[in-house]
Amino acid sequence: MSYTMKQNDANSLIIVIVNYRTPELTIDCLRSLVDEVRSLAGTSVVVTDNASGDVSVARIQAAIETEGWNNWASVMPLQHNGGFAFGNNAAIRSVLKSNNPPSYFLLLNPDTIVRPNAIDILVDFMNRHPQVGIAGSRLEDPDGTPQRSAFRFPSLLSELDSGLHLGIVTKLLSKWVVAPPVPKDKCQTNWVAGASMIIRREVFEQIGLMDEGYFMYSEEMDFCLQAKRAGWSCWYVPQSRVVHLVGQSSGLNNTKCPSKRLPQYLFDSRRRYFLKNYGWLYTALADHTWASSYVLWQLRRVIQRKPYEDPPKLLIDFLRNSFFIRGGKFNPPKTS
Structure with a gap:
């Protein structure tokens, strides 16, 4: 399956959502994108389904048809569940091979609700800063409480802090803590959460797609590291606000459920x-x-x-x- 952009201007964008047995969340996410797509010419959305084996494909496709989203949203069923990177790469690879690939790709979790102008703000930021390869949104709870989504790469010192759980050590090693306090303004960072992450097309052309050896977690961190080594910077843009229903798509980090054994x-x-x-x-x-x-x-x-x-x-x-x-x-x- 291939996708063709209507135009390739500075705003052309493909949004990729990877679904796995969360059709209702995905539909809510698509609904939050309606105004964003209208305001950004040349924007399309591809929902890849990681072989959910349930009603996901039929349910999402039905919603696209019923809501009249056919001109900008489509579903790409995949043959097996290869994980987060695999699901994103399936759409990105197809688009990159098209005759008119977009300027940007946005990775968006199905368990997100995009606040007004969130995507427009990211695209505008990337247009204004051509040296930036990757940028991420401010993720937040439904009530607006910010979530930590701008991170540092892990190191021996961050591993010490993570294991020790000692406040004085955390203060001493504050420059190496992987998840620092939420920045109030836009800033350069090592990596951003893949729940809402925009990537310049040239980054993929230079370093390749995401590493599918990761099933879930660390793939966006690894990708940002490869981009940094290739000379691309990564930024956190909190003016772009996206609600993230933490753990709803992965089943982890859901504070409403008892702690589970890590997968x-x-x-x-x-x-x-x-x-x-x-x-x-x-x-x-x-x-x-x-x-x-x-x-x-x-x-x-x-x-x-x-x-x-x-x-x-x-x-x-x-x-x-x-x-x-x-x-x-x-x-x-x-x-x-």
């Missing part, structure tokens, strides 16, 4: 990121740093009689997936 793909993604980008020695040091500091935190928690609030069997699962158990081999990056 295998999350550990796989972390391990892949460190091995691919920093090598086996750094990965071994990162794993040792987090595990040893986390053990210290657990000892302190028991002594201070604090409740256990982490996911079940977190330390055991981490160690089972660490460099020391699984070694330093990983599959080469997948981008096609």
